[in-house]
């Protein structure tokens with residue numbers, strides 16, 4: 001919160017417009033797909049004709065942004081990196097990149113993107129994992145370069161559903177690899193490699209184990225949105241598989257709420273391992 005307050009007061013954005021979601025940032029095919037998912041006749045079959053299924057693991061590829069937006073967003077984040085502002089790091093695994101909440105992207109960009117554009121898709125794709133009742137997120141941009149992080153080891157996300165969009169810049173290698181749901185023992189896991197395509201996103205379940213292979217040249221910047229459903233995680237913490245013990249916090253925290261104790265009417269099944 002302290003960093004966020006300092007940034008709000010002292011940081012001068014290079015491209016202030018990138019902070020406020022506008023339809024023109026989004027790929028026309030993405031807008032079309034979202035529109036079809038919000039119609040009363042929307043169904044999974046129709047959605048699956050519009051997006052690419054990259055494996056039987058329920059991982060999907062879809063165009064998300066136009067390239068002009070990706071370029072501007074990366075320029076904005078580079079400008080922030082060069083500034084003297086205090087910087088938090090995306091998560092315990094990525095040492096380089098930016099926490100978008102600290103820069104003020106949540107209210108005007110990530111929340112509307114999640115609510116208006118992503119949830120119509122995730123409700124059809126992942127209803128069993130809280131895809132229809134996502135109510136918070138943690139969003140960040142990860143950066144890989146030859147002098148910084150090169151790769152990311154295998155992990156699962158603190159998320160019910162994750163969107164990972166490649167923003168650029170130029171790079172070689174650095175593909176993602178996906179294995180099974182985290183409940184599958186290590187020695188039985190099978191891996192699928194998935195290439196990044198600039199402007200395109202991958203949707204996957206947070207509990208699907210995955211990692212990133214090393215880049216071998218250039219710089220890779222990806223926007224990651226860990227989307228969360230309190231109705232799912234209030235029952236069982238996706239990180240430790242135990243009943244959560246909550247402490248009060250500000251903002252989204254880790255996406256839990258206190259409703260569960262009162263037998264939340266929003267109870268949903270937690271992810272299956274298929």
Ligand SMILES: O=C(O)CCC(=O)C(=O)O
Pocket residue numbers: 091094142152157164176210211212222224
């Ligand atoms: O490097 C990537 O694109 C994946 C990052 C990721 O999986 C994560 O931050 O959770």
Ligand SMILES: [Fe+2]
Pocket residue numbers: 155156157210
């Ligand atoms: Fe991840």
